Amino acid sequence: MQFSAGAAPELYHFVGQADYVHVLAQTENGLIPVVRQYRPCVEAFTWEFPAGTVDAGENPEEAARRELLEETGLHACEVASLGSYYPDTGRVEVISHAFYVRCGTAVPGYACEEEGLTVRYVTHVELKDMMVTGEFRHQLHVALYAAAILRGIDLG
Secondary structure, eight states, X not given: OOOSTTOOOOOOOOEEOOXXXXXXEEOTTSXXXXXXXXXXXXXXXXXXXXXXXXXXTOOHHHHHHHHHHHHHOEEEEEXXXXXXXXXXXXXXXOOEEEEEEEEEEEOTTOOOOSTTOEEEEEOHHHHHHHHHHTSSOOHHHHHHHHHHHHTTOOOO
């Protein structure tokens, strides 16, 4: 990139990846599913919202529905986009799509196929406590929670 005439060009490095979706879901009785899984990058188990990358040929809403179903067994009834964001403008070339989803019932006999993934259902108050104490500390997912609150979604 050359910022001004005559200036020496500068070289920049970044990591590119497929678009990402993350889903703040809520069941009919107001519970919020969070998933626990091992994350090698931080060498720890983390609590997060259902999430993943957009597969080839999918749009972000389709990916959000699929990830929610794969990770929790829940069907998405109402899906609302909370926007698309740049999660790290300095290092990663990716667009992160945020969704709020009202869920129906879970698939009968659902068992997650992802080894080591655990689903837990929490209340809004429990989720806030997890965020305050650092038990739930995925920055993008805390931002998703904030986006829902900013848009007037009643979680609790």
